[in-house]
Amino acid sequence: MDKVIFRIKKGTPEKWEYRDYEVPVENGTTILDALYYIRDNIDRTLSFRASCRMEVCGSCAVMVNNFPRTACSTQIKTIGKKVITLEPLAGYPWIRDLVVDFDGFFKKHESVKPYLIRKDNPEGQLLQSPEQLAKYKQFTLCIKCGACLAACPVAVSDPFYLGPAALAAAYRFNADSRDQGKNLRLAVVSDAEGCWRCHFSSECSEACPKDIDPAGAIQKLKVQAAGYELKKFLHLGVKE
Amino acid sequence: MEKIEADLLILGAGLAGLRAAISAAETDKNIKIAVISKLFFLRSHSVAAEGGTAAVLYEGDSYDLHAYDTIKGSDYLADQDAVEIFVRTMPKEILDLDHWGCPWSRLPDGRIAQRPFGGHSFPRATYAADRTGFHALHTLYERMLFYENIERYQEYFVTSFIINKEGFSGLTAINMKNGEFVLFRGKALIIATGGLGRLYSFTTYSHTVTGDGAAMALKAGMQLKDMEFIQFHPTGIVPSGILITEGARGEGGYLLNNKNERFMQKYAPQKMELAPRDVVSRSMMWEIQEGRGFTGPWGPYLLLDLRHLGDAKIRERLPAIRDIAIKFNGIDPKDEPLPVRPAAHYTMGGIHADNDTSTPVKGIFTAGEASCISIHGANRLGSNSTAECLVFGDISGRNAALYVKNARMNDIDMEKVKAEENRIYVEAFKKRGDETVPLLRRELNNTMQEKVGIFRNEKDLLDALKIVKSLQERFRNVYVEDRVMEYNTNLFTYLELDNLLEVAEVVILGAIARKESRGAHYRTDYPKRDDVNWMKHTIAQKVNGEIQLSYIPVRVTKWKPEERKY
Ligand SMILES: Cc1cc2nc3c(=O)[nH]c(=O)nc-3n(C[C@H](O)[C@H](O)[C@H](O)COP(=O)(O)OP(=O)(O)OC[C@H]3O[C@@H](n4cnc5c(N)ncnc54)[C@H](O)[C@@H]3O)c2cc1C
Ligand code: SF4
Numbered sequence: 172m173d174k175v176i177f178r179i180k181k182g183t184p185e186k187w188e189y190r191d192y193e194v195p196v197e198n199g200t201t202i203l204d205a206l207y208y209i210r211d212n213i214d215r216t217l218s219f220r221a222s223c224r225m226e227v228c229g230s231c232a233v234m235v236n237n238f239p240r241t242a243c244s245t246q247i248k249t250i251g252k253k254v255i256t257l258e259p260l261a262g263y264p265w266i267r268d269l270v271v272d273f274d275g276f277f278k279k280h281e282s283v284k285p286y287l288i289r290k291d292n293p294e295g296q297l298l299q300s301p302e303q304l305a306k307y308k309q310f311t312l313c314i315k316c317g318a319c320l321a322a323c324p325v326a327v328s329d330p331f332y333l334g335p336a337a338l339a340a341a342y343r344f345n346a347d348s349r350d351q352g353k354n355l356r357l358a359v360v361s362d363a364e365g366c367w368r369c370h371f372s373s374e375c376s377e378a379c380p381k382d383i384d385p386a387g388a389i390q391k392l393k394v395q396a397a398g399y400e401l402k403k404f405l406h407l408g409v410k411e
Numbered sequence: 412m413e414k415i416e417a418d419l420l421i422l423g424a425g426l427a428g429l430r431a432a433i434s435a436a437e438t439d440k441n442i443k444i445a446v447i448s449k450l451f452f453l454r455s456h457s458v459a460a461e462g463g464t465a466a467v468l469y470e471g472d473s474y475d476l477h478a479y480d481t482i483k484g485s486d487y488l489a490d491q492d493a494v495e496i497f498v499r500t501m502p503k504e505i506l507d508l509d510h511w512g513c514p515w516s517r518l519p520d521g522r523i524a525q526r527p528f529g530g531h532s533f534p535r536a537t538y539a540a541d542r543t544g545f546h547a548l549h550t551l552y553e554r555m556l557f558y559e560n561i562e563r564y565q566e567y568f569v570t571s572f573i574i575n576k577e578g579f580s581g582l583t584a585i586n587m588k589n590g591e592f593v594l595f596r597g598k599a600l601i602i603a604t605g606g607l608g609r610l611y612s613f614t615t616y617s618h619t620v621t622g623d624g625a626a627m628a629l630k631a632g633m634q635l636k637d638m639e640f641i642q643f644h645p646t647g648i649v650p651s652g653i654l655i656t657e658g659a660r661g662e663g664g665y666l667l668n669n670k671n672e673r674f675m676q677k678y679a680p681q682k683m684e685l686a687p688r689d690v691v692s693r694s695m696m697w698e699i700q701e702g703r704g705f706t707g708p709w710g711p712y713l714l715l716d717l718r719h720l721g722d723a724k725i726r727e728r729l730p731a732i733r734d735i736a737i738k739f740n741g742i743d744p745k746d747e748p749l750p751v752r753p754a755a756h757y758t759m760g761g762i763h764a765d766n767d768t769s770t771p772v773k774g775i776f777t778a779g780e781a782s783c784i785s786i787h788g789a790n791r792l793g794s795n796s797t798a799e800c801l802v803f804g805d806i807s808g809r810n811a812a813l814y815v816k817n818a819r820m821n822d823i824d825m826e827k828v829k830a831e832e833n834r835i836y837v838e839a840f841k842k843r844g845d846e847t848v849p850l851l852r853r854e855l856n857n858t859m860q861e862k863v864g865i866f867r868n869e870k871d872l873l874d875a876l877k878i879v880k881s882l883q884e885r886f887r888n889v890y891v892e893d894r895v896m897e898y899n900t901n902l903f904t905y906l907e908l909d910n911l912l913e914v915a916e917v918v919i920l921g922a923i924a925r926k927e928s929r930g931a932h933y934r935t936d937y938p939k940r941d942d943v944n945w946m947k948h949t950i951a952q953k954v955n956g957e958i959q960l961s962y963i964p965v966r967v968t969k970w971k972p973e974e975r976k977y
């Protein structure tokens with residue numbers, strides 16, 4: 172059995188240090204397994220978030236050697252290093268150890284109106300063909316882990332930028348054939364801190380554990396936003 | 412101490428809690444609703460549900476058929492009038508989710524698709540690929556953002572229910588971010604805290620499912636029902652226990668032993684792999700006991716074979732299963748079968764409640780896995796649980812909203828609040844012995860797994876009771892070593908262990924008393940169902956610090972008990 176040293180940023184913003192922990196590693200051992208091993212056997216004061224351990228709840232993203240990853244679905248052997256540094260997600264207010272403040276992340280998500288908007292009160296099924304479903308399906312898979320924001324150079328330096336996850340959520344609803352609230356969302360995302368801040372470097376998509384390609388969604392959103400802005404400029408009357 | 416007030420408190424933000432919140436907000440725009448969870452809402456365990464949600468939608472299916480399947484699956488312990496409410500309300504819930512944006516999988520003509528599921532005699536599991544719980548939870552969360560009278564309290568760890576003579580009066584909690592003590596006051600409470608699966612060592616449950624609701628209810632003098640019934644899902648992947656949905660067998664997957672036989676032929680010749688979970692799990696354990704399992708470094712296992720489905724079907728219908736197999740086991744299911752073993756998966760029992768979701772305590776309602784209404788009886792059918800969360804979440808939200816309109820805020824017993832503050836901030840931190848949370852938790856998990864698992868007998872159960880009692884004693888020598896109050900996981904795991912130890916005893920006592928085999932409760936020393944003596948619900952309640960058991964009848968409407976054959 173191999174051993175790997177985990178170097179973890181431990182403490183609170185007032186007082187912290189890097190601490191080393193040695194963890195036995197087999198094929199299949201994940202970073203989250205290592206964190207539980209440390210907490211159960213070495214240091215019961217280590218604090219981190221986790222719940223599902225199957226990459227679906229979005230709790231466990233941390234910086235692994237400076238790159239954001241979901242701890243539960245990252246196999247230690249695939250990193251191929253004897254020393255692995257773990258730090259709290261970049262670009263978020265730090266609480267302690269590997270725990271950061273997610274309130275701002277969820278507020279940004281909420282601000283793009285990420286829910287289906289209808290002008291009527293539908294009764295029966297809203298029909299949607301498999302092809303219509305396929306247009307937005309990929310973007311429904313976001314687990315809100317926040318890794319993309321930690322990878323995005325704009326988001327890390329500008330706390331007000333809406334960021335890839337929220338923008339991808341806006342696109343998800345705009346592309347849903349059942350939705351009738353596209354312009355309400357475009358009004359939000361074409362704002363100064365919205366999609367135009369993105370310079371399409373795609374770091375977010377590289378970091379996304381769910382292969383959602385938020386960068387791609389943002390480009391499509393820009394096309395929609397440009398049309399919306401143009402209509403507004405020409406006073407063509409934008410229908411809500 | 413921070414004080415927070417609302418008309419209605421909803422504890423838990425899984426499918427049941429969020430459905431309740433929406434329903435309450437729609438019933439009355441003028442009441443203040445507070446939803447409280449120890450997790451960010453989208454992290455709730457419901458997000459892991461995979462396979463589907465049962466509902467009667469199309470020709471060929473009927474309410475009576477869904478009810479009959481559910482009751483037969485329950486081994487005749489379900490309350491039949493509750494089941495009838497359940498099946499009749501479900502179709503509307505599917506449509507609500509559709510109108511709120513749930514990406515249901517679709518038929519070529521645009522209608523919502525359904526698939527077969529274990530124990531159901533019609534393909535009525537409505538699904539969104541194999542991420543049904545994920546999409547349903549996200550849809551409810553998104554919809555909840557719509558309502559201005561819902562306040563969100565995320566990462567608040569609730570530690571006790573405060574009840575006085577008039578009924579419910581408040582909750583104590585820890586604000587996890589800064590460690591501060593919080594008092595929630597409200598006219599009514601809906602408990603939607605989920606199950607208790609982390610009692611076991613091999614389980615499909617998220618790490619955070621620790622029976623908190625049941626334990627707090629018990630401590631507050633409330634009644635728990637049918638706690639001895641714990642479901643083991645046939646296909647937890649080895650070694651992690653991550654669930655491989657029944658949908659994999661619904662789509663045609665085989666279970667194989669080491670002789671390459673589809674052994675379900677012997678045990679359930681008609682339904683085969685799609686017999687109900689209790690039947691399949693026991694069959695698997697018999698195969699293993701009789702030497703037809705495989706052995707590996709992480710214990711025995713059998714195989715789930717999906718190869719014959721082909722890559723295209725696996726990618727379309729079971730993308731999450733494919734992803735899990737590749738990411739966590741390094742196996743592509745199109746090339747290789749998956750190693751599986753039964754894993755603790757669902758808590759049939761829960762807080763005793765009526766069909767309208769009210770409990771005997773005035774002002775307290777309950778829904779979802781935390782409750783026991785009881786529609787699952789001794790064994791839940793797959794895809795009936797997310798469905799239950801929707802139906803009874805909805806009903807509880809509406810009834811609680813109507814209730815608070817005419818209710819007043821009860822006085823709160825500050826003595827109890829002070830005592831709870833003392834338990835957490837003084838007692839828990841006092842250095843005592845050298846016992847630790849992980850040590851005791853491991854012993855508890857192993858005991859439950861080995862002695863209170865799929866096969867039970869009196870000797871093992873009595874042993875388990877003794878061990879759990881001694882662990883409860885030893886728990887007094889555990890203390891919280893972490894002195895930093897921000898996000899103190901040492902403190903949270905300490906409180907969770909206390910809760911697990913509390914509910915473990917109830918599970919074992921119920922299992923010792925029930926001298927028959929029914930659904931998920933299988934006694935090798937009493938292998939037959941006994942309708943004459945045991946067609947009744949177990950009620951557990953703490954009286955003067957001791958757990959007492961009593962029994963109430965099962966409500967039968969039109970389905971008479973018959974032998975279960977599949
Ligand atoms: C892997 C897996 C797959 C499943 N697949 C299916 C399926 O396909 N179909 C199906 O019908 N069922 C399925 N189930 C079962 C189903 O998912 C659950 O029964 C259901 O989601 C439970 O929902 P809930 O709302 O009752 O509780 P949960 O989703 O468990 O939510 C509980 C809530 O209570 C909160 N809480 C708990 N304790 C406290 C506390 N002390 N303080 C504050 N908050 C607290 C939690 O944070 C959480 O928000 C599956 C279960 C598992 C394990
Ligand atoms: S593509 Fe846009 S959102 Fe993504 S990392 Fe680059 S700047 Fe950030």
Ligand code: SF4
Nearest residue numbers: 313314316317319379
């Ligand atoms: S887009 Fe990807 S990385 Fe960003 S929050 Fe969603 S799942 Fe995580």
Ligand code: FES
Nearest residue numbers: 224228229231243
């Ligand atoms: S623990 Fe849920 S995503 Fe990692």
